[in-house]
Amino acid sequence: MTSTLPSSFSSAASAAKAPQPSAANAAPDVAPLPVSLRIRERLDAAAIPYLANDNIAEHLLEGELDQLEIEVAGKVRDLLRSLVVDIDNDHNTEETAERVARMYLHEVFKGRYHHQPKIASFPNVKKLDEIYTVGPISVRSACSHHLVPILGNCWIGIKPGDRVIGLSKFSRVADWVFSRPHIQEEAVMILADEIERLCEPQGLAILVKAQHYCMKWRGVKEPQTSMVNSVVRGDFRHDPSLKAEFFELVKQQESLLST
Numbered sequence: 001m002t003s004t005l006p007s008s009f010s011s012a013a014s015a016a017k018a019p020q021p022s023a024a025n026a027a028p029d030v031a032p033l034p035v036s037l038r039i040r041e042r043l044d045a046a047a048i049p050y051l052a053n054d055n056i057a058e059h060l061l062e063g064e065l066d067q068l069e070i071e072v073a074g075k076v077r078d079l080l081r082s083l084v085v086d087i088d089n090d091h092n093t094e095e096t097a098e099r100v101a102r103m104y105l106h107e108v109f110k111g112r113y114h115h116q117p118k119i120a121s122f123p124n125v126k127k128l129d130e131i132y133t134v135g136p137i138s139v140r141s142a143c144s145h146h147l148v149p150i151l152g153n154c155w156i157g158i159k160p161g162d163r164v165i166g167l168s169k170f171s172r173v174a175d176w177v178f179s180r181p182h183i184q185e186e187a188v189m190i191l192a193d194e195i196e197r198l199c200e201p202q203g204l205a206i207l208v209k210a211q212h213y214c215m216k217w218r219g220v221k222e223p224q225t226s227m228v229n230s231v232v233r234g235d236f237r238h239d240p241s242l243k244a245e246f247f248e249l250v251k252q253q254e255s256l257l258s259t
């Protein structure tokens with residue numbers, strides 16, 4: 001089949017790309033804005049924060065995540081070139097840019113770009129009010145400062161309120177919250193906010209123990225150091241014996257791990 005394009009098409013097209021300052025009537029050659037810029041302008045106009053550990057899923061239009069993947073891959077390609085990696089000839093890094101873009105947007109930072117997993121809550125019909133803990137729940141994040149992994153465990157203590165959620169749902173919401181660039185102190189607060197929103201407990205306690213690869217892999221290179229922090233709210237905050245019971249239950253769950 002012969003082409004329907006005129007034979008002069010390719011040369012005409014390349015000529016059109018060249019700057020033509022004298023062509024006063026020609027339409028201005030305006031490149032479309034990068035999708036990330038369009039999104040940032042929209043968020044700025046609506047005064048919506050988009051810090052590294054914010055979720056922006058509900059502000060993305062249909063198709064923009066796919067466009068972001070293409071844009072980010074291009075920038076990672078530029079990063080590799082700036083690091084003087086011959087991505088055109090190195091078979092190992094040939095498609096690294098595309099892999100990294102997918103990994104950031106759909107895996108390790110999916111908690112920024114994807115909606116919270118659907119989590120149904122149920123009325124606490126039996127009026128349960130004894131505390132329970134769930135853990136360890138694996139948490140995986142990356143530090144906002146270096147974008148290297150933070151890996152650890154989390155324990156969640158609940159004194160139920162009017163609504164309850166299934167145990168596995170704590171893992172799902174923790175995974176979604178931690179899959180963003182973070183500092184550990186803020187990650188725990190954001191997780192606490194989400195759990196309070198989901199099941200409105202009378203008391204909530206969260207403990208996170210994590211290893212930070214910006215301390216293990218680089219910097220001071222301390223392989224054993226971990227960071228432990230916690231947040232206690234509601235009855236766990238007001239009642240010291242309840243708080244002590246939470247930490248005791250976590251200790252018991254940890255001892256189960258070594259048996």
Ligand SMILES: [Zn+2]
Binds near residue numbers: 143144145147148214
């Ligand atoms: Zn760091």
